[in-house]
Amino acid sequence: MAPRDGREEEEDRKPVIKPGVHLTLKVQDTAGRALVRTVRRTEKLQGLMDAYYASVPDVAYGTGRFLYDGGRVAGSQTPAELEMEDEDEMDFFTELMGGGPAAAAGPVPA
Numbered sequence: 528m529a530p531r532d533g534r535e536e537e538e539d540r541k542p543v544i545k546p547g548v549h550l551t552l553k554v555q556d557t558a559g560r561a562l563v564r565t566v567r568r569t570e571k572l573q574g575l576m577d578a579y580y581a582s583v584p585d586v587a588y589g590t591g592r593f594l595y596d597g598g599r600v601a602g603s604q605t606p607a608e609l610e611m612e613d614e615d616e617m618d619f620f621t622e623l624m625g626g627g628p629a630a631a632a633g634p635v636p637a
Contacts, residue, residue, distance in 0.1 A: 550606055554579045554593070556586075556619040566606060572617075573602030579619060586621065594618045 547568075552575060554562045562579045566572075572593070580588045593600040595609055595617045606615075 550611060550613040550615070552606065552611065553614070553616045554619055555616050556583070556591075557621070568607040568611075569605050571602060572600055572604055572606065575617075576600075576602050591619050591621045594620065 549565050549567055551563060551565045554564075554575065560583055562575075562582050564575055564578055566575055576593055579593075580586060595611065595615070600609070600617060
């Protein structure tokens with residue numbers, strides 16, 4: 528048997544991802560930051576959401592919304608419930624507050 532180099536051994540140690548059981552999802556935000564994780568189809572998405580907040584220190588926990596196919600995603604939902612497929616993307620948007628005094632004053636004259 529030929530000796531193996533370090534790269535081959537490293538490839539052997541990668542976790543086995545079973546098609547149909549696991550899928551890779553990406554969370555993309557408006558600043559261009561992305562988080563990619565492999566999750567089980569039956570795993571709640573709260574873990575992925577928590578991982579996003581942990582990886583982006585300038586975004587406070589709970590200050591944004593996760594969307595998939597234009598709809599809001601709850602942490603209690605699973606990829607199977609949302610019919611997600613491998614390599615699908617979720618979007619993250621920071622929640623914006625509005626409607627203050629400037630908005631109530633009406634349109635700005637031209």
